[in-house]
Amino acid sequence: xxxxxxxxxxxxxxxxxxxxxxxxxxxxxxxxSDPSAxxxxxxxxxxxxxxxxxxxxxxxxxxxxxxxxxQRLFIARDLTSFVNRGQKVVPAVLQATPVTLSLVFGAAVIxxxxxxxxxxxxxxFRGTVIDKGLMLLALCGVSMxxxxxxxxxxxxxxxxxxxxxxxxxxxxxxxxxxxESPSLxxxxxxxxxxxxxxxxxxxxxxxxxxxxxxxxxxxxxxTARAKGLSESRIMLRHALRTSLxxxxxxxxxxxxxxxxxxxxxxxxxxxxxxxGRLTYxxxxxxxxxxxxxTVMYSTFFVVLANALVDVAHAWLDPRVxxxx
Amino acid sequence: MSTPLLRATDxxxxxxxxxxxxxxxxxxxxxxxxxxxxxxxxxxxGLVGESGSGKSTLGRTLLRLYDADSGxxxxxxxxxxxxxxxxxxxxRSKMQMIFQDPYSSLNPRRRIGDLIADPIRIHGQASERDxxxxxxxxxxxxxxxxxxxxRYPHEFSGGQRQRIGIARAIALKPKFIVADEAVSALDVSxxxxxxxxxxxxxxxxxxxxxxxxxxxxxxxxxxxxxxVMYLGxxxxxxxxxxxxxxxxxxxxxxxxxxxxxxxxxxxxSPRIKLQGDLPSPLTPPSGCRFHTRCxxxxxxxxxxxxxxxxxxxxxxxACHFPIN
Amino acid sequence: xxxxxxxxxxxxxxxxxxxGPVEILQGVSFDVKAxxxxSVVGESGSGKSVTSLAIMRLITDPNAMISGTIRYKGRNLPGLSAREMRKLxGREIAMIFQDPMTALTPVHTIGWQIAEQLRIHFGVGxxxxxxxxxxxxxxxxxxxxERAYGCFPHQLSGGMRQRAMIAMAISCDPAILIADEPTTxxxxxxxxxxxxxxQDLRREYGSSIILITHDMGVVSTIADRVLVMYSxxxxxxxxxxxxxxxxxxxxxxxxxxxxxxxxxxxxxxxxSISGSxxxxxNRPEGCSFRPRCEFSFSKCNAAPPxxxxxxxxxxxxxxxxxxxxxxxxxxxxxxxx
Numbered sequence: 004x005x006x007x008x009x010x011x012x013x014x015x016x017x018x019x020x021x022x023x024x025x026x027x028x029x030x031x032x033x034x035x036s037d038p039s040a041x042x043x044x045x046x047x048x049x050x051x052x053x054x055x056x057x058x059x060x061x062x063x064x065x066x067x068x069x070x071x072x073x074q075r076l077f078i079a080r081d082l083t084s085f086v087n088r089g090q091k092v093v094p095a096v097l098q099a100t101p102v103t104l105s106l107v108f109g110a111a112v113i114x115x116x117x118x119x120x121x122x123x124x125x126x127x128f129r130g131t132v133i134d135k136g137l138m139l140l141a142l143c144g145v146s147m148x149x150x151x152x153x154x155x156x157x158x159x160x161x162x163x164x165x166x167x168x169x170x171x172x173x174x175x176x177x178x179x180x181x182x183e184s185p186s187l188x189x190x191x192x193x194x195x196x197x198x199x200x201x202x203x204x205x206x207x208x209x210x211x212x213x214x215x216x217x218x219x220x221x222x223x224x225x226t227a228r229a230k231g232l233s234e235s236r237i238m239l240r241h242a243l244r245t246s247l248x249x250x251x252x253x254x255x256x257x258x259x260x261x262x263x264x265x266x267x268x269x270x271x272x273x274x275x276x277x278x279g280r281l282t283y284x285x286x287x288x289x290x291x292x293x294x295x296x297t298v299m300y301s302t303f304f305v306v307l308a309n310a311l312v313d314v315a316h317a318w319l320d321p322r323v324x325x326x327x
Numbered sequence: 328m329s330t331p332l333l334r335a336t337d338x339x340x341x342x343x344x345x346x347x348x349x350x351x352x353x354x355x356x357x358x359x360x361x362x363x364x365x366x367x368x369x370x371x372x373g374l375v376g377e378s379g380s381g382k383s384t385l386g387r388t389l390l391r392l393y394d395a396d397s398g399x400x401x402x403x404x405x406x407x408x409x410x411x412x413x414x415x416x417x418x419r420s421k422m423q424m425i426f427q428d429p430y431s432s433l434n435p436r437r438r439i440g441d442l443i444a445d446p447i448r449i450h451g452q453a454s455e456r457d458x459x460x461x462x463x464x465x466x467x468x469x470x471x472x473x474x475x476x477x478r479y480p481h482e483f484s485g486g487q488r489q490r491i492g493i494a495r496a497i498a499l500k501p502k503f504i505v506a507d508e509a510v511s512a513l514d515v516s517x518x519x520x521x522x523x524x525x526x527x528x529x530x531x532x533x534x535x536x537x538x539x540x541x542x543x544x545x546x547x548x549x550x551x552x553x554x555v556m557y558l559g560x561x562x563x564x565x566x567x568x569x570x571x572x573x574x575x576x577x578x579x580x581x582x583x584x585x586x587x588x589x590x591x592x593x594x595x596s597p598r599i600k601l602q603g604d605l606p607s608p609l610t611p612p613s614g615c616r617f618h619t620r621c622x623x624x625x626x627x628x629x630x631x632x633x634x635x636x637x638x639x640x641x642x643x644x645a646c647h648f649p650i651n
Numbered sequence: 652x653x654x655x656x657x658x659x660x661x662x663x664x665x666x667x668x669x670x671g672p673v674e675i676l677q678g679v680s681f682d683v684k685a686x687x688x689x690s691v692v693g694e695s696g697s698g699k700s701v702t703s704l705a706i707m708r709l710i711t712d713p714n715a716m717i718s719g720t721i722r723y724k725g726r727n728l729p730g731l732s733a734r735e736m737r738k739l740x741g742r743e744i745a746m747i748f749q750d751p752m753t754a755l756t757p758v759h760t761i762g763w764q765i766a767e768q769l770r771i772h773f774g775v776g777x778x779x780x781x782x783x784x785x786x787x788x789x790x791x792x793x794x795x796x797e798r799a800y801g802c803f804p805h806q807l808s809g810g811m812r813q814r815a816m817i818a819m820a821i822s823c824d825p826a827i828l829i830a831d832e833p834t835t836x837x838x839x840x841x842x843x844x845x846x847x848x849x850q851d852l853r854r855e856y857g858s859s860i861i862l863i864t865h866d867m868g869v870v871s872t873i874a875d876r877v878l879v880m881y882s883x884x885x886x887x888x889x890x891x892x893x894x895x896x897x898x899x900x901x902x903x904x905x906x907x908x909x910x911x912x913x914x915x916x917x918x919x920x921x922x923s924i925s926g927s928x929x930x931x932x933n934r935p936e937g938c939s940f941r942p943r944c945e946f947s948f949s950k951c952n953a954a955p956p957x958x959x960x961x962x963x964x965x966x967x968x969x970x971x972x973x974x975x976x977x978x979x980x981x982x983x984x985x986x987x988x
Binding site: 377522545549583585590601 | 694695794808809810811838839840841842843844846865866867868869870871872895905906907909910911912913914917918920921922923924925927928
């Protein structure tokens with residue numbers, strides 16, 4: 004077991020290294036992206052350029068620059084932005100983390116509950132109008148782009164119907180920490196949660212519906228019936244229990260990707276100062292230190308989620324446990 | 328007897344199992360254990376054994392569909408175990424295989440005519456006209472209507488699909504055919520037809536078969552000689568009548584006495600009951616691999632590996648105490 | 652007859668398709684006596700498995716239309732409510748399937764699955780269910796039943812899995828055990844052990860067994876009575892020894908002849924039945940075996956009822972005037988051409 008953990012940790016370091024190198028090279032290889040020119044401004048004289056180049060270390064060889072960047076990011080932790088000189092990167096990321104976690108965690112609770120519920124209901128009524136209706140609804144959820152849906156939600160709750168009793172409780176865009184005011188935290192996040200989860204509700208309901216109806220074709224469901232079990236028991240203890248394996252793997256990866264900044268569109272639309280928005284701003288300014296920090300952060304979570312999914316998979320599925 | 332068409336000497340084959348997470352890491356499981364075997368021109372050698380005995384692996388290894396780890400395989404006086412893929416190509420047309428489930432071995436999107444013609448097109452320089460003539464000839468040989476050539480695999484019954492599989496196997500006029508459970512998936516009434524067909528084709532085309540099956544009565548019907556496998560090794564080989572009626576190895580005797588007879592007029596010899604399950608090939612028993620289940624085992628059997636020895640009329644038995 | 656524990660009359664199962672209803676079973680009738688082993692033999696597509704599923708009311712396809720009566724101890728099963736039927740399944744009539752690997756839920760231990768059935772039907776506590784399950788596993792001849800209790804299905808060998816499956820099926824001491832190809836997925840040596848076990852069970856518990864198989868060897872080893880099915884009908888029904896010695900239907904005869912013998916002279920050619928069974932939607936008029944039958948004559952254009960010949964029944968006009976002997980040799984020569 005210890006060996007497996009060590010191996011996983013090694014994998015993680017390797018993946019993070021690889022991705023950091025790629026991100027770094029993309030930054031320097033992007034045409035017309037001489038970082039010193041960007042930093043110095045539009046009307047910079049050659050002397051100013053040279054000065055900027057020297058002060059940021061752009062005149063050094065690439066591998067030295069890379070090494071310094073990594074050293075300041077991970078060891079000294081005093082890496083500062085290229086664009087807003089003096090803004091430290093690490094605290095900014097740490098500050099954005101709880102925002103993203105709040106958003107993703109709440110959305111996950113919603114989408115798991117609703118997705119599993121809808122999947123089960125659709126399977127029970129499979130072949131009927133209810134099943135078809137639910138699956139169509141789920142498809143709509145999957146197909147709606149988040150930025151569009153988020154904007155529509157904003158339009159409804161912030162402007163058009165804000166003054167009606169229905170949405171008057173919705174506070175303005177932004178984020179309030181849970182520790183400052185739990186009720187306000189909850190209120191600001193309700194609409195983003197819903198927006199973010201709609202896509203996943205649709206996705207999970209459809210995947211679960213497919214997996215469950217596949218399980219219902221399996222011999223063991225027939226055995227369960229032959230044993231005299233009730234339909235609800237067959238669903239929950241036999242069919243769903245087996246389908247959860249698939250669902251949990253999916254959930255782990257989705258959750259990891261979202262915590263790692265995948266909720267970028269939701270965060271931007273609802274003006275939530277999370278990791279996603281931080282990445283978005285860094286990309287707009289081609290701010291290498293921030294790009295590097297957010298990419299590393301995101302990679303960390305994705306790889307971590309992968310590892311956790313593997314462990315959970317083995318825990319849920321005895322066949323996998325033994326195959327290793 | 329004449330010189331063998333195919334001679335295998337001390338062939339071994341292992342497969343890797345397990346992954347990173349398994350205790351002890353990746354291991355190898357030895358499926359074939361120093362197997363030696365001669366197949367003579369024009370004969371049918373039956374290969375019987377229970378699941379896990381390695382009979383299918385042996386068939387595939389002899390055709391070089393798997394590469395043996397060690398040992399030598401000679402076909403037509405040529406050492407084929409040392410040849411690389413390219414050197415093997417001309418030989419491939421001389422050795423063909425018929426599978427258990429013809430449905431999964433026939434591409435469902437292609438017409439029967441194309442499926443049978445494929446090997447001819449790949450291997451030969453025959454003109455399209457000749458191929459069409461040959462296709463009709465082949466359909467006649469296996470007893471199918473010419474009109475089937477333009478149809479798709481799913482339109483046929485199991486027996487017809489197996490006939491198609493046979494037509495494809497004999498398309499290149501091979502000398503040697505490995506039939507791996509070729510009639511096992513068929514119902515008895517159809518099975519009898521296919522057995523007859525295989526025997527007719529052998530007479531007509533002078534084919535040599537290695538007939539792998541778990542059904543002893545089928546092997547008895549079709550084979551000139553029979554080899555019995557247990558846990559990766561051949562325990563007994565001899566003429567079918569000798570092996571089936573005067574088994575010398577206790578395992579053969581147990582196997583044959585377990586076959587339920589449908590003919591109530593024949594008095595059956597008492598069944599030899601085996602103890603326990605087939606041991607795992609990962610941890611094979613010491614000495615004679617059968618000693619853990621053998622009713623006649625002694626201390627010698629646990630200590631010494633019995634080497635195959637000749638007990639007269641070309642019969643080889645790997646047992647310290649063969650039954651007389 | 653009062654000692655019939657199960658009486659099936661005119662059981663018909665049809666499926667609605669785009670081409671109209673297709674009858675998989677066409678009026679199947681038979682009885683099972685208490686403590687009897689009845690074997691249903693037939694090739695794939697003959698309807699033998701559908702028969703067993705229909706008895707258990709396990710055909711869930713909404714397009715299925717089922718008619719006929721199935722009387723278990725006087726109660727008509729198709730007339731029971733879903734709830735009553737559930738109480739019966741597993742408790743009064745239990746079932747085992749061909750492949751115990753796929754027939755057991757892969758994510759629960761063997762023991763959990765057996766205990767589940769005990770708890771559902773008897774409402775016993777977790778501890779009592781566990782003790783009983785371990786006991787049952789032991790009775791099935793599984794070495795170290797305590798350990799097997801905690802094993803997942805994939806961790807056991809095929810034979811052990813089937814034993815566990817049987818332990819589960821008999822856990823509630825059912826009056827009827829339906830075994831659908833219980834040994835088909837197993838090796839012969841293991842098959843022999845499982846057949847022994849089934850016979851022991853009958854002796855010990857006195858339960859009736861309906862054994863569905865395609866293997867005449869299995870039939871001859873274990874059955875008391877044999878039903879031969881062909882294309883959705885029972886075409887022959889009789890005591891095992893009568894039926895195997897003196898088959899009255901040409902299909903039964905052909906089926907038995909096409910099995911390669913394990914003893915005696917090896918035939919130069921196996922006598923075989925030409926062609927293949929008709930698809931249910933495409934049966935010929937009259938006797939559905941007619942196109943493949945070497946003895947067919949003008950009468951065969953009508954569907955034959957079951958004729959009685961001595962203690963045997965056969966759906967063939969040749970049996971109309973009672974039992975008859977096949978001219979074995981001449982028939983064999985004819986098919987051997």
